[in-house]
Amino acid sequence: MIKIPERIERIMEELRGLYKLRVFEDKDPYRVLIRTILSQRTRDENTDQATLKLFNKYPDMEDVALAPQDKLEKLVKSAGFYRVKSKRIKEVSHILMDDYNGVVPDTMEELLKLPGVGRKTANCVLVYAFEKPAIPVDTHVHRISNRLGLVNSKEPDKTELELEKIIPKTYWIELNDLMVQFGQDICRPIGPKHEECPLAEICDYYQDILNQK
DNA sequence: AAAACGGGGGC
DNA sequence: GCCCCAGTTTT
Numbered sequence A: 001m002i003k004i005p006e007r008i009e010r011i012m013e014e015l016r017g018l019y020k021l022r023v024f025e026d027k028d029p030y031r032v033l034i035r036t037i038l039s040q041r042t043r044d045e046n047t048d049q050a051t052l053k054l055f056n057k058y059p060d061m062e063d064v065a066l067a068p069q070d071k072l073e074k075l076v077k078s079a080g081f082y083r084v085k086s087k088r089i090k091e092v093s094h095i096l097m098d099d100y101n102g103v104v105p106d107t108m109e110e111l112l113k114l115p116g117v118g119r120k121t122a123n124c125v126l127v128y129a130f131e132k133p134a135i136p137v138d139t140h141v142h143r144i145s146n147r148l149g150l151v152n153s154k155e156p157d158k159t160e161l162e163l164e165k166i167i168p169k170t171y172w173i174e175l176n177d178l179m180v181q182f183g184q185d186i187c188r189p190i191g192p193k194h195e196e197c198p199l200a201e202i203c204d205y206y207q208d209i210l211n212q213k
Numbered sequence B: 001a002a003a004a005c006g007g008g009g010g011c
Numbered sequence C: 001g002c003c004c005c006a007g008t009t010t011t
Helices: A004-017 A029-038 A044-057 A061-066 A069-075 A084-101 A119-128 A137-145 A158-166 A171-186 A204-212
Strands: none
Touching: A004 A084, A004 A171, A004 A204, A029 A084, A029 A119, A029 A204, A044 A061, A044 A069, A061 A158, A069 A084, A119 A158, A119 A171, A137 A171
C-alpha cells in the first residue's frame, strides 16, 4: 500500500499519459458559465449541441437575458432538464447585467449566489474561464477519488475538501478533466474496465473485488 | 434526506 | 423498451 503523495503522483502521471487536457476554445467567462450550467448531469455531445444552438441564436448575455423563455427551452432541449436550465441561464444573464455590470465574478462566494450555480459549476468557471486553481467535483471525480483511496467520503462537497488538502496545487486545474475522461473510458460507474486500467494495482476498489473472489 | 428536473445513448 | 447519466434547488 503506497503512501498518498506517491499515489497521487502515480495517478496523475498515468492520467496525463492517457488523456490530453481539453480546454474550452472559448474561455469567455460568460460562455463558460452558461455552458457549464447546461452541462449539469449531461453528456458532452448533448451539451455541445445545446450550447452551439443557443449562442448561434443569442450570442451575448443581453440576448439571453431578453430572449423569450420558450425559444430558450427549444434551443437547449438536447441538454436535458431544459425547462429549469433555460430559466436559470436567462435569470443568471439578467442578474449579471443588473447587479454585476455584465461581468462574471471570479470568486466562489459571488458565483454561488447565482441561480443554478453550485460548487461544481463555480469551480469549473474558476478553472476553465479564469484559470484559477480549483477542483470541480462531479460524480466522476467523486467516484474515482473514492475508488482509488484518495478520500473516504459519501458527499462530493466532502470529497472536494479532502482533495484540496492532499492534491498539490499544480494538479488542480487538470484533475477534473482528466478524471472525467478516465471515468467515461475506463473507471466507469458500472462495469469499469479493470483489465485495461493502468491503476488497477494501486486501486482499493479493484483489490476489494479480487479479495471477494 | 429525498424528490424533481429530461433528452439521448447503451444495451 | 428499460436504465443510467459532467448537479442544483425545492420540499
